[in-house]
Amino acid sequence: MNLERVSNEDKLELCRKYYLGGFALLPFLWLVNVLWFFREAFVAPPYGEQPLLRRYVRRSALGVGLWGVGLGAWVGVFQSRRATWGALGDYLAFTLPLGTP
Amino acid sequence: MEAAAGRCRVPLPAWWGVLFAVLAAGSCQGNSVERKIYIPLNKTAPCVRLLNATHQIGCQSSISGDTGVIHVVEKEEDLNWVLADGPHPPYMILLDGNLFNRRVMQQLKGTSRVSGLAVAVAQLSPPQGFSPGLKCPNDGFGVYSKDYGPQFAHCNKTVWNPVGSGLSYEDFDFPIFLLEDANETQVIKQCYQDHNVPRDGSGPEYPLCAMQLFSHMHAVTSTVTCMRRSSLQSTFSINPEVVCDPLLDYNVWSTLHPINSSGKVDPEKEVIIVATRIDSHSFFWNIAPGAESAVSSFVTHLAAAEALHKVSDVHLLQRNIMFTFFQGETFDYIGSSRMVYDMEKDKFPLRLDNIYSFVELNQVALRNDSILWMHTDPVSRMNKTVEAQVRNLLDILSDSSMGARVTLQEAGYSQPLPPSSFQRFLRARHIPGVVLTDHRTAFQNRYYQSMYDTPENIGMQYPEGLSPEETLEYVTDTAKSLAEVATVVARALYRLAGGANNTSAIQADPKTVTRMLYGFLIKMNNSWFQSIIKPDIKGILGDVPQHYVAVSSPVNTTYLVQYVLANLTGTVVNLTKEECLNPEKTPSSEKEMYEYAWVQGSLDPNSTSRVPYCVRSTVHLSKALSPAFELRQWGSTEYSTWTESRWKEIRARIFLVASKELEIITLVVGIAILVFSLLATYFINAKADVLFSIPRDPGAVAY
């Protein structure tokens, strides 16, 4: 969708929908929000709805950041420690390497 | 078509096949460039990974094979090159068979300069003995523990296998292969001589001769882990990847008087159990000749069964005799523990109450001065009733040896039972029993559970120049001596079962014994075995005989013991093929009491067809899977938990390797040529209109 042809109210509505949708454990919606609306929120010349848009984009960025850190930490811990977790590691894993613990 | 690239021929007869052949020129089997690079080693045996409740044993390679520069080690000093001096680690060692001992292996285990090992089998068995088994076999799974006879537990009193190094039970992180063919070993040594030997003081130069071994095992850590992972995969995955299999097979059992194999025997009926094991093991996979440790005992047992069945008043005997052949005893008594469990849980026609006494034959071929030792359990004999029964048993056995060339002597109260299936029965009930062996304290067998437990170990010698048929029929001294043991055992069993007549007519036939020894130790594919098996399994008779329990069942040994026992103790009945294969349709067949087998029969002398016939016998198979797997107690310390890992491919090959420098140079040259071409083409293309001027000739066509 080309944002240039969309009115400002519709842009705000879209951003808000994506922001709220991200709370349903969908951090990629927040990521899309940030990438899509970054230019509109911070680079474009000011207009009425922009402060609200900025708020949504900032919060989405914060959400994505937290998710990223959380997932990254979990992946790091899992990859390095799964071998020492015994049965729990096997139950949590989707595929297991052959021949190595 | 340049001659630089190789061509390979695909012999397809059809014209259209030629098209496909041409277009698939590079991918057909036997790619000629690959043949220029690699020499595959075909006659090898790997060392695989086995797991039990707590440990893993055996060897592992990396998933894409382990490669190393070959170094031939024929004396211990050669090891220094590998461990310290050699400039091109990691090394792949070609070890002389005589150096394959614990000391050398401990040195190799500790270093990262070794990427694998190939052992060339020694032509002569090492004279000092070689046993990769444990000093105390099946420790912890027999009857002696801290609660029962603690002075005998963990071989405190007698170390049964003093030569044992425990190599089979170590865990190696590099692949170890056995080179069975001396020609292939010579090819490797020649390659080593040509390329890897240092000349004129300086180190060997590239290209060097190298070897690659593939034996990647899928299971890790222990049976608990691998069975858990396998069951998770089987439950939740669309394409399950099972990583290990329990060792399982079938026990073979047969009774003198037929019993209903699906019903239950009356508690008043008494049965004497005769038992032997039929499996063995060695360091390498599917190499287990087991001449003394298994074959000698079960061949004697089979001969005794044959002799007993020939007795005329067998049906008048008061007690029944059950001839049992346990499979998997090498791995913590898989077969016998399962039978005891089935008896306790009422899944077997007999119960432990029915057992009157127990006679076991263990390693009977290497007798000193023809003395056979009778071992009993001193702890259970402290009970007076048991002591009386055991005394009776020992007396009958001694009496039966009168007049025979075998002397039976008691091992005495101070000696515990050697590792035997009887110990599992004792764990459940104090049954009077005796184990007959050729050793009083430590094993006479210096090659227990090794690849050197060959026919030569039990003294089987044939004269030169005999054809296979003649060799099959030739009666060796070993056969005669085992037949004598079988005679004594048969006579003793007759007496034990309540027989009152003179036993001098009971004789085991040395001709049968020698044929069995030949078939189970030298060549399975002989005319006698071919005539007694079913037509659809004649394919099993191809390989070199070995007796590893394995994971796919039944193995060749189990099949052959079953059919030999059926042939020796069963009767030929006059049924057609359909009646024989479907006995329930015949009214008088008594299907529950007997088993019917339609066997091939022997070859007509002048034709190529066989005369098949139907054999009725009381030979049955019972599953020999450790109760730990039935109960899903994979960490059990009470039952055997041995499993074998799965793998995708096992192979070995040798080739030449280039130095790292040459490889890097090739890469750099390639990148340089690529970059130069890109630059040159860019510039020529940019200036193309200047460089390639079209001649301004008005008459010529501008093309």
Place this chain on the structure above:
Amino acid sequence: MGAAVCFGCAGIAFGPAFALVLFTVVAEPLRVIVLVAGAFFWLVSLLLASLIWFVSVRLSDREDAKLQYGLLIFGAAVSVLLQEAFRFAYFKLLKKADEGLATISEDGRSPISLRQMAYVSGLSFGIISGVFSVINILADSIGPGIVGIQGDSPYYFITSAFLTMALVLLHTFWGVIFFDACERRRYWRLGLVVASHLLTSGLTFLNPWYEASLVPIFIITLCTGLWAFFTAGGSFRNILKCLSCKQEDDSRVMMYSALQVPFED
């Protein structure tokens, strides 16, 4: 690290071809079509040649090594002749296509000249011939081993790669010369192309005596390259003009910039 050898040899064998395709063929759709169709023609010639060789081998005595070697030489010669025959067939096809393109174009001239088609067709023959020569060898070079345990030369991979590079370039040059010879009806040039192809193929039978095979082949490549350069319209004067052309261009650019209209507010 067999991957290093594989990528290195791939770079050596297909570096020039890759560069040529990337800069001169990929951008123009007609040239891409000529490239792919040329590869197809070469493949058909290979198919026929291998059918002939296969049938002759099947009908002969397999045990006679000298006869088999003779049949291999025969097969190679038949293959060379068939390749050149199909090159001629492709020339005829492209000539017709050229006329067709000229009639349907807006200004009566075909968008691609016959000289360009000659070059691209030669390149296509070269690439597909190189692929069939060396892909098998590259696939085996990924493994840990090198050729040599049976007594062959340990430089097999790298010499095969260089040979393939020479072959790719040779086919390109032969394409240019061949089409020019056919267009101008200078049939002795045709004969020379076929003869040099036969000579190159014959020299490979001297492998593994690489000094006697690779060096002459590279000399032939160089000479054929020069010949193709002159056939395509190049000359020493052009080269000199090109090298000194850099300064002329710069000065002309400066003149043009001096003529630029000043920026208006």
